Amino acid sequence: MLQSGIERAPLPPQRDQAGSVPGLQDPEGAAGACGEQAGTADQRTRPARDPFLDNAKYLTIVLVAVGHVWAPLAEGSRSTSALYYLLYTFHMPAFILVSGYLSRGFECRPRQIKRLLTNLVVPYLVFQTLLTLFMRWAADDPDREFSYQEPEFALWFLVALCLWRVTTPLWKLVRWPLPVSVAVAVAASVTPTMSDDLGLMRVAQFLPFFVLGLQLRPEHFALVRHRAVRILAVPVTAGALVVSYASVPYISGAPFLHDKDAQSLGLPAWLGAVMTLTAFGCALVMTVCFLAWVPRRQMWCTSLGAGTLCAYVLHVFPVQYAKQAGWFEMAGARHPLDRFAITVLAAGMMTLLCTAPVRRIFRLVLEPGMGWFFTRRANATAEDEAPTASAPRLAPGASPADPLQLPPAPAQNRTEPALPQLTEQPEGEPTSDGAAPGDPAALSPASPERAAGTG
Numbered sequence: 001m002l003q004s005g006i007e008r009a010p011l012p013p014q015r016d017q018a019g020s021v022p023g024l025q026d027p028e029g030a031a032g033a034c035g036e037q038a039g040t041a042d043q044r045t046r047p048a049r050d051p052f053l054d055n056a057k058y059l060t061i062v063l064v065a066v067g068h069v070w071a072p073l074a075e076g077s078r079s080t081s082a083l084y085y086l087l088y089t090f091h092m093p094a095f096i097l098v099s100g101y102l103s104r105g106f107e108c109r110p111r112q113i114k115r116l117l118t119n120l121v122v123p124y125l126v127f128q129t130l131l132t133l134f135m136r137w138a139a140d141d142p143d144r145e146f147s148y149q150e151p152e153f154a155l156w157f158l159v160a161l162c163l164w165r166v167t168t169p170l171w172k173l174v175r176w177p178l179p180v181s182v183a184v185a186v187a188a189s190v191t192p193t194m195s196d197d198l199g200l201m202r203v204a205q206f207l208p209f210f211v212l213g214l215q216l217r218p219e220h221f222a223l224v225r226h227r228a229v230r231i232l233a234v235p236v237t238a239g240a241l242v243v244s245y246a247s248v249p250y251i252s253g254a255p256f257l258h259d260k261d262a263q264s265l266g267l268p269a270w271l272g273a274v275m276t277l278t279a280f281g282c283a284l285v286m287t288v289c290f291l292a293w294v295p296r297r298q299m300w301c302t303s304l305g306a307g308t309l310c311a312y313v314l315h316v317f318p319v320q321y322a323k324q325a326g327w328f329e330m331a332g333a334r335h336p337l338d339r340f341a342i343t344v345l346a347a348g349m350m351t352l353l354c355t356a357p358v359r360r361i362f363r364l365v366l367e368p369g370m371g372w373f374f375t376r377r378a379n380a381t382a383e384d385e386a387p388t389a390s391a392p393r394l395a396p397g398a399s400p401a402d403p404l405q406l407p408p409a410p411a412q413n414r415t416e417p418a419l420p421q422l423t424e425q426p427e428g429e430p431t432s433d434g435a436a437p438g439d440p441a442a443l444s445p446a447s448p449e450r451a452a453g454t455g
Contacts, residue, residue: 055294058308066087068154069322078249081248086244092206099164100209100213110380113378119309123309127316132146149197181208212284304355314353
């Protein structure tokens with residue numbers, strides 16, 4: 001029963017952490033998760049996936065496979081070489097930038113470290129072993145050694161993403177993260193003694209794109225989707241293709257791989273620094289042009305954006321087999337129509353590998369879970385990690401069933417004081433951009449009109 005003369009203040013509306021703030025997909029597995037584990041409390045409280053980012057991930061992973069089949073086809077074809085150079089200018093930078101954007105909520109919590117190990121480190125060890133065994137057969141090299149410090153083919157990205165994500169808290173503390181990361185990339189490009197173990201040269205030279213992704217906010221993606229930017233992207237891309245075609249006789253594709261220093265490419269050190277800065281600028285421009293034309297609405301391919309890791313690690317086997325079998329050197333593969341058919345096959349292969357049935361088949365090695373291997377703290381869900389609000393102080397004579405019962409007002413002032421509302425909410429699990437639920441910055445970039453209240 002309430003005291004005489006004092007009315008009970010209404011309780012604030014219950015906060016719905018799962019649906020009140022439409023946000024982005026979980027940053028811990030955004031670039032690397034091949035599918036979300038259904039049925040867990042952690043998943044039920046996750047914000048909805050953003051169609052724009054899933055579409056961007058799907059398109060970039062398709063371009064990865066297209067680039068891998070264009071590499072052997074580019075020899076002796078100026079037009080294919082021009083397309084290959086243009087593609088390698090932005091397809092990995094765009095994918096890494098989106099990966100960085102979706103890693104903003106990484107804070108090295110036990111649960112996040114666990115997912116880093118199970119979704120990146122374990123798949124790398126498994127597929128590095130499988131690919132080595134596969135290459136022993138496909139390349140007729142039975143003595144090929146197992147080397148876990150030298151990633152096979154495209155598996156360097158798993159190592160790089162793991163290292164980048166671990167350093168995410170550091171980049172949040174640095175005052176000028178992007179200039180510092182660019183300086184690291186430039187220093188790597190002029191350091192011939194830098195070890196190539198774990199693909200460190202690529203880790204360093206691609207680092208600025210990941211750090212740039214960490215700095216982005218949804219309103220930045222809204223800017224690139226303006227009509228004016230989309231229109232401008234067409235002549236810019238056409239001009240870049242013309243420049244690429246004209247440059248074919250004078251350049252090679254090696255600088256676009258970012259896996260060697262300037263001296264290893266036969267260039268002076270100062271030119272390596274200039275080349276790195278120029279490549280970063282060109283990649284940034286072309287990435288904006290690419291993102292400007294990424295669909296922002298739900299499409300048939302949107303759900304495939306959740307399977308990019310699965311497609312990435314699996315496509316290396318058919319591509320490597322085709323190279324070792326000499327399929328790209330066949331006379332028919334040199335005809336323009338055959339090149340087009342090979343490109344379509346590569347895109348279709350990646351689409352198939354992104355589908356849910358394929359992800360379910362390989363979930364055991366791509367998302368092993370391994371709850372038995374970790375402590376209860378590491379296995380905690382986002383709900384378990386979120387602190388709970390402290391219990392309100394009870395008035396004398398009040399019971400827990402009526403926690404808002406107040407003491408009587410002083411005798412000299414029996415007016416009805418306004419009860420303070422319980423505005424303090426428990427801190428929730430950061431969303432994909434690192435903001436707590438309810439933070440405007442957590443809203444989906446697919447809704448620019450909500451940017452004033454999204455972020």
